[in-house]
Amino acid sequence: MKTFSDYFGKTLHFVQPSIWKRAFELKDGEQVIGTLTYPKVFSIGVEVKIFDKKWEFYQPTWWKRLISIREAGKELPFASYKPLGFKKKTKLELPHGESVFLCSNFFKTTYEIQDRYESRLVLFKNKMSMKTKTEIQIEKRSELMDNYPWILLLMLYVELNSKKRRSS
Numbered sequence: 001m002k003t004f005s006d007y008f009g010k011t012l013h014f015v016q017p018s019i020w021k022r023a024f025e026l027k028d029g030e031q032v033i034g035t036l037t038y039p040k041v042f043s044i045g046v047e048v049k050i051f052d053k054k055w056e057f058y059q060p061t062w063w064k065r066l067i068s069i070r071e072a073g074k075e076l077p078f079a080s081y082k083p084l085g086f087k088k089k090t091k092l093e094l095p096h097g098e099s100v101f102l103c104s105n106f107f108k109t110t111y112e113i114q115d116r117y118e119s120r121l122v123l124f125k126n127k128m129s130m131k132t133k134t135e136i137q138i139e140k141r142s143e144l145m146d147n148y149p150w151i152l153l154l155m156l157y158v159e160l161n162s163k164k165r166r167s168s
Contacts, residue, residue, distance in 0.1 A: 001051055002033070003146040004122075007138045014124075014156055016132040024132060024160075026050065026153065036153050047072065048153045055150045057157050067158070069150060083158060089114075094148060102155055108162065113145075113155055121145055122152060124159070132160065 013027045026034035034050030045058030054072035059065070068077035081092050081102075089103045101118065104111035113122040121142045127133040134156065138145075145151060 003051070004138055004149055004152070005141040005146050008141050010138060012136040012138070014132070014134040014136060019131050024156070026136075026156075034149075034153060036157060046157060048150055048157075050149045050153060053149070057150075057154060067154070069154065081154060081158070083162070092151065092154070094144070094151075098144060100144060100151060102158065104159075108159070111155065111159065113151060115140075115142060115144065122155075124155065126159075134159075 007028065010028065012033070014024060015027060016024050022038035024036040025032045026036075034048070037047045037049075039045075039047055045056055048055045048057060056070050056072055057067055058070075060068050060077075065083050067081045067083075069079040069081070070077040078095055079093065081090075083090055088106070089101050092100050092102055094100065099116055100121070101114040101116075102111070103114055109126055111124045112120050114120055119140060121138075121140050122145070123137045123139055125135045125137075127135060136152070
C-alpha cells in the first residue's frame with residue numbers, strides 16, 4: 001500500500017472534475033489516489049476515500065464550526081478539529097497525543113500542514129479557476145501523514161467550507 005512518503009517531492013492536484021457535482025479528486029498525474037464526495041445535495045458531511053481506506057468528516061451541530069472525523073460505518077469520532085476564526089494557525093489534535101498545525105496566509109492563497117516542530121510537511125497553493133483546483137506539494141516525509149492520510153483531505157475540506165462561507 002502506498003503512503004504519502006512515497007509522494008515526497010511530487011506535486012499532487014486536487015480538482016473538481018465537474019462544476020455541476022460536489023465531488024473532488026486528489027490526483028497524481030492522471031491517477032486518482034483519493035476522493036472527497038458530498039453524498040447528498042444539502043449534506044454537511046463528506047465521505048473521504050484515500051489509499052483504499054474510508055472516513056467521514058461531519059459537523060455534529062450546525063451552530064458550531066467543529067468538524068469531527070470518524071471511520072466510515074462507525075458512530076464515534078476519533079478526532080475533531082475546530083477552526084479558530086481569523087487565526088492564522090490552528091492545532092489539530094490526533095489520537096495518541098499527537099498533533100499537527102494547519103496554517104494559512106491572510107488571503108488564503110497558500111496554506112500548509114506543519115508538524116509539532118513547525119516544520120512544513122505539505123504546501124497547498126490555490127489556482128484561479130471556475131472549478132476548484134489546488135496544487136499540493138509533499139515537502140517532507142512524515143510518519144504522521146502516513147498514519148493519518150485523511151489530514152490532507154481535512155485541510156482541503158476546511159478550505160472548501162471557508163470559501164463557501166466567504167461567498168455567501
